[in-house]
Amino acid sequence: MNQSMNIRIQAPPSLLPPRAKLSSQGTCPCIRVQMEAFANSNLLKTALVARCSFGLSSTPINVDRSLKCSAQLGALVTSGSQDVTTNALVGNEKIGVLLLNLGGPETLDDVQPFLFNLFADPDIIRLPRLFRFLQKPLAQFISVARAPKSKEGYASIGGGSPLRRITDDQAEDLRKSLCSKNVPAKVYVGMRYWHPFTEEAIEQIKRDEITKLVVLPLYPQFSISTSGSSLRLLEAIFREDEYLVNMQHTVIPSWYQREGYIKAMANLIEKELAKFRSPKEVMIFFSAHGVPLAYVEEAGDPYKAEMEECVDLIMEDLEKRKINNAYTLAYQSRVGPVEWLRPYTDETIIELGRKGVKSLLAVPISFVSEHIETLEEIDVEYKELALESGIKNWGRVPALGCEPTFISDLADAVIDSLPYVGAMAVSNLEARQSLVPLGSVEELLAAYDSQRRELPPPVVVWEWGWTKSAETWNGRVAMLAVFFVLLLELATGKGFLHQWGILPLA
Numbered sequence: 001m002n003q004s005m006n007i008r009i010q011a012p013p014s015l016l017p018p019r020a021k022l023s024s025q026g027t028c029p030c031i032r033v034q035m036e037a038f039a040n041s042n043l044l045k046t047a048l049v050a051r052c053s054f055g056l057s058s059t060p061i062n063v064d065r066s067l068k069c070s071a072q073l074g075a076l077v078t079s080g081s082q083d084v085t086t087n088a089l090v091g092n093e094k095i096g097v098l099l100l101n102l103g104g105p106e107t108l109d110d111v112q113p114f115l116f117n118l119f120a121d122p123d124i125i126r127l128p129r130l131f132r133f134l135q136k137p138l139a140q141f142i143s144v145a146r147a148p149k150s151k152e153g154y155a156s157i158g159g160g161s162p163l164r165r166i167t168d169d170q171a172e173d174l175r176k177s178l179c180s181k182n183v184p185a186k187v188y189v190g191m192r193y194w195h196p197f198t199e200e201a202i203e204q205i206k207r208d209e210i211t212k213l214v215v216l217p218l219y220p221q222f223s224i225s226t227s228g229s230s231l232r233l234l235e236a237i238f239r240e241d242e243y244l245v246n247m248q249h250t251v252i253p254s255w256y257q258r259e260g261y262i263k264a265m266a267n268l269i270e271k272e273l274a275k276f277r278s279p280k281e282v283m284i285f286f287s288a289h290g291v292p293l294a295y296v297e298e299a300g301d302p303y304k305a306e307m308e309e310c311v312d313l314i315m316e317d318l319e320k321r322k323i324n325n326a327y328t329l330a331y332q333s334r335v336g337p338v339e340w341l342r343p344y345t346d347e348t349i350i351e352l353g354r355k356g357v358k359s360l361l362a363v364p365i366s367f368v369s370e371h372i373e374t375l376e377e378i379d380v381e382y383k384e385l386a387l388e389s390g391i392k393n394w395g396r397v398p399a400l401g402c403e404p405t406f407i408s409d410l411a412d413a414v415i416d417s418l419p420y421v422g423a424m425a426v427s428n429l430e431a432r433q434s435l436v437p438l439g440s441v442e443e444l445l446a447a448y449d450s451q452r453r454e455l456p457p458p459v460v461v462w463e464w465g466w467t468k469s470a471e472t473w474n475g476r477v478a479m480l481a482v483f484f485v486l487l488l489e490l491a492t493g494k495g496f497l498h499q500w501g502i503l504p505l506a
Contacts (some may be wrong), residue, residue, distance in 0.1 A: 162369075311329050362382065
């Protein structure tokens with residue numbers, strides 16, 4: 001049976017035809033795209049129709065599952081905001097920018113509840129439908145079990161995550177940059193798993209009576225588990241609120257291909273390379289946060305393709321500066337027994353040491369702020385592993401933080417999106433549909449169709465026959481054991497979860 005879904009989105013320009021891009025010559029940088037998805041039992045195809053208010057004709061783009069985000073590799077997105085009269089864009093509107101980020105515990109006491117919020121998210125741990133009622137008990141169990149080790153990590157970086165402070169600084173600098181470009185706007189911070197929660201930011205946006213909102217996830221590359229999770233939460237919030245339903249808004253789902261971001265990353269890498277005694281002999285080691293392999297291979301998450309294109313764009317910029325170092329990309333921070341994106345950062349470091357690499361420059365490619373994955377995992381664990389593996393010279397590129405070129409480019413991205421901000425819905429009936437703009441590639445529909453049917457759990461609880469790997473097999477057995485214990489405790493009202501206070505006593 002065919003279904004249709006209308007979604008208003010801010011399309012990543014890397015997927016648009018050349019004549020639909022805006023550069024200094026006057027083509028179009030940001031397109032409002034209306035996407036109609038038609039699904040049947042055999043094939044899911046997407047027709048993207050790009051319409052530009054500057055007078056370009058409509059351009060249909062047919063996309064099938066084989067389309068990747070890197071289809072137009074090397075095409076940087078430049079800001080076109082200088083071609084737009086900002087006063088005309090703003091007018092009497094109250095402009096708001098909502099920065100979305102992960103969040104982090106600010107004290108050691110915050111660690112366990114933060115972990116609970118993290119693992120209670122179905123986009124982080126996806127249980128089969130039969131076991132979804134165990135989501136919160138399982139999250140409580142995991143958070144209690146992991147809290148002691150996580151507290152050690154946070155204690156080693158000062159007793160808490162600096163993410164909120166850094167994100168607040170980024171928000172203030174972005175506000176100042178927008179103001180300097182004649183766009184007065186209020187910038188809000190909404191965290192997914194800790195304060196200030198997204199819900200808190202939305203309430204402030206309503207109190208401030210914002211009329212135009214640009215939603216900007218602080219994840220350069222889109223992933224189901226990061227930007228996708230935050231946008232899904234927004235969707236649920238928007239559906240329940242008449243004010244939000246009718247508020248004009250747009251989402252910038254990813255921005256890894258923007259020229260300012262690429263330039264800022266290349267600047268930092270060039271600066272850190274200069275600190276080595278022999279800069280040309282340094283291996284540039286891009287380390288990105290990993291995601292479960294099933295998200296990419298089965299759910300169509302574009303994260304891997306966007307990450308690979310991002311690395312290529314940075315290296316192209318460095319090559320223009322006569323920097324031709326060897327480089328590689330690996331994925332860190334895997335959790336649990338399932339298979340994640342490979343190659344793994346720790347295994348790659350060991351292998352590079354075996355191959356005789358003596359100088360390594362780590363680049364945290366998916367992070368724009370310092371937090372535990374950079375300050376403890378990379379700076380402590382991976383540095384120690386590198387030295388043990390025979391790598392003698394270690395360096396690390398800092399996260400972008402409030403780097404001026406980066407902040408200015410984020411401001412340009414916001415300004416570029418303003419002409420294409422549109423109302424989410426015109427009636428409550430439409431508000432019940434899938435409304436949040438989630439991206440502009442067909443793969444995203446596989447994860448975010450209106451029925452939420454396509455995104456599979458990363459762990460299949462049981463499957464006959466040979467498994468892909470021993471790791472996956474062990475994970476299935478472990479998950480079955482956990483489910484059995486939880487079911488037994490829920491049935492009897494007795495056990496260690498009740499004794500620890502994780503489950504209430506009968």
